[in-house]
Amino acid sequence: MVNYKDLGLVNTREMFKRAVAGGYAIPAFNFNTMEQMQAIVMAAVETKSPVIMQVSKGARNYANASILRYMAEGAVAYAKELGCAHPEIVLHLDHGDSFELCKDCIDMGFSSVMIDGSHLPYEENIALAKQVVDYAHQFDVTVEAELGVLAGVEDEVSAAESHYTKPEEVIDFSTRTGCDSLAISIGTSHGAHKFTPEQCTLVNGVLVPPPLAFDILHEIEKKLPGFPIVLHGSSSVPMDEVETINKYGGHLEAAIGIPEEQLREASKSAVCKINIDSDSRLAMTAAVRKHLAEHPGDFDPRQYLKPARENMKKMYIHKIVNVLGSDNKLANCD
Numbered sequence: 001m002v003n004y005k006d007l008g009l010v011n012t013r014e015m016f017k018r019a020v021a022g023g024y025a026i027p028a029f030n031f032n033t034m035e036q037m038q039a040i041v042m043a044a045v046e047t048k049s050p051v052i053m054q055v056s057k058g059a060r061n062y063a064n065a066s067i068l069r070y071m072a073e074g075a076v077a078y079a080k081e082l083g084c085a086h087p088e089i090v091l092h093l094d095h096g097d098s099f100e101l102c103k104d105c106i107d108m109g110f111s112s113v114m115i116d117g118s119h120l121p122y123e124e125n126i127a128l129a130k131q132v133v134d135y136a137h138q139f140d141v142t143v144e145a146e147l148g149v150l151a152g153v154e155d156e157v158s159a160a161e162s163h164y165t166k167p168e169e170v171i172d173f174s175t176r177t178g179c180d181s182l183a184i185s186i187g188t189s190h191g192a193h194k195f196t197p198e199q200c201t202l203v204n205g206v207l208v209p210p211p212l213a214f215d216i217l218h219e220i221e222k223k224l225p226g227f228p229i230v231l232h233g234s235s236s237v238p239m240d241e242v243e244t245i246n247k248y249g250g251h252l253e254a255a256i257g258i259p260e261e262q263l264r265e266a267s268k269s270a271v272c273k274i275n276i277d278s279d280s281r282l283a284m285t286a287a288v289r290k291h292l293a294e295h296p297g298d299f300d301p302r303q304y305l306k307p308a309r310e311n312m313k314k315m316y317i318h319k320i321v322n323v324l325g326s327d328n329k330l331a332n333c334d
């Protein structure tokens, strides 16, 4: 049994409280590789931002659970080495699908877990979330639960259609589960193809997707004043990265994300955690494709992973500073 505090990690409680009060959101970036981890830490240190490094079940299977735990410990040490004396780094399980998986992560040093019972009948979702909360809180690990279903595909998580969160359920759900934050469904979805072109409107040659359901978000905020709300599926799918991928041999058609202005607006509300995975995948793939196309003789992974890491770092900094507003928000910036 390893407690996250021994790894230098923090849970989400204090950073969420500050984010809700301050009208900004904490970035939750998914990672499976060393380069993603390095880019996340460099970006967080440069901007003095708290950060959530999250791994899905698929990422754990890919990278190996023990390696990820040491990478998180290494992330804290690396942040300090880069000059951040008091980093606030959370290691979070994204979309935990069983009590056993959540327990395993908590026992291996995670400081936060998500139990995703959103596909279950309401009472079963409550029972499963409560079981995880009861275990996690013994170790001061924070728990995210979800109400409402997001469409899209991400690792093992997939749903054909979204179901918006019902505001009339949120008080009962959060009270009975004791969860620390609530992921809601208001029109975001997982992956790089969040909307079909038919769902969008053409404005100045750009496909603009339907707006997020801010009315539902505001109703939820009224029911749960100050309660931390989480948005999944919040990649913006930058067109320049998609174009680079397609220019250098890729084939990504009709990739459409959430406009950044909408995420900026959501960050000012009780939304205090915004999940971004696809944008990192796109930034990495675009840089690797470009490098290999321009340098066909290169075969040392460092030659193409270095620009990939730089490109991800640039994207993470942009999200922190221009979209989520979590720069200079460490409790202790010294």
Ligand code: 13P
Pocket (backbone or CB within 6 Å): 030, 094, 095, 154, 189, 190, 191, 192, 231, 232, 233, 234, 235, 236, 275, 276, 277, 278, 279
């Ligand atoms: P994106 O696919 O929009 O990056 O969403 C990631 C996510 O929500 C992880 O849980």
